[in-house]
Amino acid sequence: MLIGHYTYSLVLISVLVAILASYTTLDLAGRIASASGRARMLWVCGGALSMGVGIWSMHFIGMLAFTLPIPLAYDIPLTLLSLLITIFTSGLALWLVSHDRVPVLNIVLGAFVMGLGSSTMHYTGMAAMRMQPGIDYDPTLFGLSLVIAVTASAAALSIAVRLRKETPYVRLARSGAAVIMGFAILGMHYTAMTAANFPAGSFCGAIPGGLLPDGLDKLVLIASLTVLGITLLTSVLDARMAARTAQLSLSLKEANRELTQLALHDNLTGLPNRILLADRIDQAMHKVDAQGGMFALMFLDLDGFKPVNDAFGHHVGDQLLRAVAVRMRENFHRHDTLARIGGDEFVLLVELDDGEEAVSVASRQVALVSQPFSVQEHDLQVTVSIGISLYPGNGRTQQELLMNADAAMYHAKSAGKNGYSFFDASMNTNARNQLQLLQDLRLALREGQFCLHYQPKFSAGTHRPIGAEALMRWNHPQLGLLMPDTFMGLAEKTGLIIPIGEWVLNEACRQMKRWYDAGYTDWRIAVNLSALQFSHVGLVETVTDALATHGLPANCLTLEITETTAMSDADASMTVLQKLSDMDVDLSIDDFGTGYSSLMYLKRLPANELKIDRGFVRDLEDDSDDAAIVSAIVALGQALNLRIVAEGVETASQQSFLTRLGCDSLQGFLLGHPLPAERFMADIEACRRRLSEITN
Known part of the structure; x- marks a missing residue:
């Protein structure tokens, strides 16, 4: 029997080729799993070629590492057939485990296909030497090689299925698994080689026209490494591209989610819109x-x-x-x-x-x-x-x-x-009316439908006119002359009171400047400020601009704010009122006694005047409590050096009582009705004559 020997350098090369082929196979399994449709089939075909060439190269280099004391050569058709067998069976095995869900039956079937294919490839390659007489195989080792081939294939496919998903440490796991798979494949090959016995006197019948081993190992090695390298490089680059595509897809999904969030939610609160x-x-x-x-x-x-x-x-x-x-x-x-x-x-x-x-x-x-x-x-x-x-x-x-x-x-x-x-159901009518009124209110502001009526104020002691209060009216095209209580609440609620209030302030200052130029330099024009106007950040600037625009001295303007407005945020009110006071604007606390008066804050407020609410004046003659309240307000104002104004004076007895009590000035229908500016002066003269007759 002929005794063979191994070239250990080639054995080592076959080990490395087996491990590289195993790693490439595992990496391709991952690419196949992440692909779909036509791309998946292309990766299966590429994997079949790479896996087949890798296993066949390891086998052929392992055969070249084995030498006999006789010349050897390899039959070309049988050698190519062995290569085709391993490519075909590798492709079939990869296809069986390429689905998204791989049942155990597929792994078992793939293991038999791949294992028997590898064994067939090996023994076909051995037959390519055309030994005469034929190679004598040990039955036990022959059977063992088949078992190893099927078992190794089952292990390889199972590992490939488990490691085909891209996870953070999958490449390290594939490297370790490739070593195990490589040695499993080598185990099949060298077991099969050990099973081969060459009788004494055997010779190689493939020498005429066959592949001679001189330099063939280098050619096979270079060819296999080229195929495996190109396949592995393509797989790695494709994996990176797939990762970038996945990242881009994730970014697009996140962008779409954010766009959906912006489209369907309020940007400030995050609530649905x-x-x-x-x-x-x-x-x-x-x-x-x-x-x-x-x-x-x-x-x-x-x-x-x-x-x-x-x-x-x-x-x-x-x-x-x-x-x-x-x-x-x-x-x-x-x-x-x-x-x-x-x-x-x-x-x-x-x-x-x-x-x-x-x-x-x-x-x-x-x-x-x-x-x-x-x-x-x-x-x-x-x-x-x-x-x-x-x-x-x-x-x-x-x-x-x-x-x-x-x-x-x-x-x-x-x-x-x-x-x-x-x-x-009745609310709809009111809502429609309010909506129509709001639209009309905006139109009135644009088209100048507002006007001011002026109600005179008189000195309580001398009956001399000392100024007027500007009261707003609306000349509605359909509804006629509207009083403030019909529309000011809506203006306040919608914020229109700010531009309307600016118009009132400018118009009042314009008219007061005319009277001032006419010689009434000791008069003051009073303008009411709503709560929203008073809290508006531009109030001081608005007042400054109105006075400057019309060239009116600041002490000719009285701004009236309600007691409730002044006391609702006393510290903030103090700041605003102090700025106005520093400008020499006259300040009056309107409707005094109707709110939650605070003497501590009242004495600190830079006010010049207290205005007694008409509700106390109306019942002055019949209600002793109202008389007591008015007396207390007058006494308080005098103690704080504030002027006292009483509004709503409608009878001579009210006028007389308030005058005796010490009020500084009076205002009411007895003294004069609110009138347009052009009729105001005529009414002033008529009122003077009437008061003279009453007092005389």
Whole structure:
């Protein structure tokens, strides 16, 4: 029997080729798993070629490492056939495990295909030597080589399936698995080689026309390394491209999510916006129509937000809105919807078991919002007015439901704010009237439909005119001359009071300048300031501009603010009033005695005048309590060196009592009605004559 020997350098090369081929196979399994459609089939074909060439190269180099004491060569057709066998069986095995979910049966079948293919490749390659007589194989070792081949293939495919997903340490795991798989393949090969026995006197029949081993090992090595290297490089580059594509896809998904968030949510509070709210209302309506039940749509509008926004700036106002949203959002069920639809307006969609449940929900929101908010070291307090419409019952469409809830909210505001109101059909008429009035009010501001009437003020002791109070009127094209109480509340609520107030101030200063130039230099013109005007950050600048525009001395202007407005935030009021006082503008506390007077703050306020409310003057003759209150106010004003003005004087006895009491000036219908400027002076003269007759 011929004794063979191994060239250990080639054995080592075969080991390295086996490990490289195993790693390439595992990496390709990952690329196949991440691909789909046509790309997956291309990777299966590429994997079959690479895997087949790798296994065959290891086998052929292992055969070249084995030498016999006779010349050897290899039959070309059989050698190529062995290569094709391993490529085909490798491709079939990869295809069986290329699906997203790989059952155990596929792994078992693939192991048999790949193992028997490898064995067939090996023994076909051995047959390519055409040994004469034929090679004598040990049956036990022959069978063992088949078992090793199938077992190694099963292990290889199982590992490939487990490691085909791209995870942080998958390449390290593949490297370790490649070593195990390489030695398993080598075990099959060298077991099969050990099974081969060459009888004495054997010779190689493939020498004529066959492949001679001289330099063939280098050629096979270079060819196999080229195929494996190109395949592995392509796989790595494709993996990187796939990773970048996946990252780009993730970024696009995140961008789409953010765009969806921006499109469907309010940017300031993160609450759903009108678009998402409309969808939620539609869903709720379909659910009620299909399954029964009911829901409430609550329109919430903050009371007192505009003064906060104007006094402290929009950044504080924005933070207050966020705080309100957070507080309300934390106190309703997860399946309900709270949306911000603009400004300080919110809508709450609440699923209900019965209508009475809406009462508790609304009451809870009113109580929550009325609690103070701490925003940038400011303790701020607002309230909320809520209008409630129910479905079914208060509308058939979401537009009707929202409109009716809005109407109910305005009813809640007109009823005193800081509360809730359920929709009633009569509210729509009022809401439409208010909407029309608001549109007319904006038009009146643009087209100059407003005018001022002036009511004279007289010195109580000398009966001499000392000025006038400017009172606003609206010449409505259809409704005629409207008094302030019909529209000033709406102007205050919508913020139109700011531009309207600026017009009043400028017009009053313009008229007073005419009287001043006519010789009435000791007169003062009084202008009322609303709460919103007084808290507006541009008030001082507006007053300064009006005086400068018309060249009117500051001490000819009296600004009247109500006691409640002055005391609501006394420290802030003190700052504004002090700035106005420093300009020499005259300051009057209007309606004194009707609010929550604070003597501590009153003595600190830089006011020049107290104005007694007409409510006390009206019942002066019949109510001793009113007489006592007026006496106390006069005494207080005198103690603080303030002028005392009494308004609403309509009878001679009222005039006489107030004069004896010590009032400085009087105002009322007895003395003069509010009139346009062109009729004002004529009425002044008539009033003078009338007073002279009364006193004489």
